Amino acid sequence: MLFEVCQKQGKKLEIRQTKKGSTNIASVYVDGNFIASCSSEHKEIAKLNAARRSLAELAPSEPINRGMIEIDVFDGPFEIEGAKQKLHELCDKKKWPKPIYRKDESGPPHSKKFACTVQIATDDGVYAMAGEQRSRVKDAENCAASLMCRALHQYNYL
Structure with missing residues (x-):
């Protein structure tokens, strides 16, 4: 979805991944400008979370109706039992x-x-x-x- 938004806006998307110890860090750059960064022990999770944050920054009003569904993370534990x-x-x-x-x-x-x-x-x-x-x-x-x-x-x- 992030790729599509950047493509529609004619912007160049780059996701840089680095590793610090056992932590993977994914940083998103659009047209060379830093947008967002996330880290996780899992490379793909770091990348997904960085893409989610970047998408919220770049297209906050665009509804997400396909691909990865984005949700707001609420404070405190909220897990549905069963x-x-x-x-x-x-x-x-x-x-x-x-x-x-x-x-x-x-x-x-x-x-x-x-x-x-x-x-x-x-x-x-x-x-x-x-x-x-x-x-x-x-x-x-x-x-x-x-x-x-x-x-x-x-x-x-x-």
């Missing part, structure tokens, strides 16, 4: 394919961290949402599903 099951039920009700979960893991064997991305295909396109890191796969999947449910609600899919 979100994975609720997302599956929603997909069944709407006759969409079942959600697909992809997990990334990091950290030493005695202290693994998991981050999941959930992807769903709707009538309007395929949407993906990256969740935050958790110590258990089940919790990471629920986090991603919770964010997806919130985003679907925000964009009136529920």
